[in-house]
């Protein structure tokens with residue numbers, strides 16, 4: 184049974200009530216040492232220095248916070264680069280083993296800044312965007328337009344015009360309406376635009392399991408029947424070149440089974456469409472999982488790449504068709520583990536229930552505005568004291584933010600040193616993906632800076648917001664009156 188000990192205990196505090204029910208979920212194992220860093224969850228460079236202070240990229244958490252304040256998203260450059268290289272090399276090797284090629288697109292939605300776009304492209308990746316904003320960041324970073332893919336279910340004419348005009352590598356068509364829009368723009372600008380068609384193949388994968396349905400009730404992609412009509416239309420329109428099918432089955436996928444099923448289903452349509460012409464490419468999307476807590480155990484990327492490419496190659500061989508060139512779109516698996524968010528603890532509070540069970544609430548100076556994943560998806564994270572080694576037994580804690588929302592939870596369940604106190608720095612690992620990119624100004628909280636660390640150096644790659652930034656948009660404040 185989990186025990187929790189507050190810092191200033193009432194007399195009977197550490198005695199767990201005999202009938203107390205633990206509030207810890209079954210999967211959460213009480214650690215022997217609540218200061219230990221589980222290697223799978225942290226960047227490879229994470230360690231504690233002689234004083235027990237957490238360091239990332241050879242930069243101590245206390246020093247970083249002195250320079251940049253809290254909350255702070257720290258991104259380990261070498262971790263991003265190493266993961267980008269691993270994806271590039273693993274898929275290249277797996278494809279070469281079957282005499283084809285593979286392109287890896289970094290899914291910018293996970294977290295995009297010009298620095299990150301440069302790191303990943305320097306390591307051989309392409310970039311996948313889904314809005315004009317993401318496209319402009321990639322272009323500002325100097326990414327070759329031919330190495331950018333553009334997907335999304337509602338690209339505006341303005342977005343399509345910009346993409347075609349800069350010579351974007353491919354546009355992933357999501358509806359019949361879009362075909363006419365892209366063709367009109369291409370004809371007007373004299374371009375021949377390469378397009379893929381996104382299909383909804385009924386495979387939906389989440390973490391350990393995947394679900395295969397006949398039809399999925401969701402907004403992305405087309406049914407096979409609609410995709411067939413779409414491809415026929417694309418093939419007859421000037422200005423468009425059909426290069427392949429695209430699918431994406433979900434996120435935080437650990438195994439290969441979902442990808443295998445997805446590929447097998449899409450190959451059925453791919454084979455049928457070969458009757459109308461060559462199809463050089465097949466894009467199987469992203470969704471590769473990472474460890475958020477020490478119990479998560481994602482398959483190593485070399486193994487995943489080898490097994491997925493082999494599954495596609497076997498599927499093609501069984502159908503007697505040529506293996507196309509392959510494409511993948513990892514986002515989270517490139518940047519997720521590289522990010523560590525540092526917060527300052529503001530208050531702690533023990534909450535005891537009638538059952539006798541208790542939980543330590545640890546409030547930090549950020550919350551759902553910088554990490555919406557817990558509130559949005561019920562995501563699990565872990566946490567560690569960053570400014571020192573804590574003492575006292577592991578206390579079952581919940582890390583919460585400062586927002587006016589009871590669902591404002593950063594880390595739902597974690598054991599932290601029982602002496603955690605106001606002024607301590609708390610680090611939440613695996614926050615590199617879908618945290619900054621989903622951040623908001625809820626409760627008029629400024630968004631924190633993103634700082635890259637590498638080899639004992641740090642630099643701001645995304646500036647933090649100030650109160651002035653927030654007020655600047657309020658047209659009722661005198662300096663802004665008349666502005667739109």
Ligand SMILES: Cc1ncc(COP(=O)(O)O)c(C=O)c1O
Nearest residue numbers: 290431434469470512513514515
């Ligand atoms: C089409 C597409 N590609 C790639 C991704 C990236 O997924 P992940 O970050 O889980 O790898 C997503 C995410 O939802 C997506 O929708």
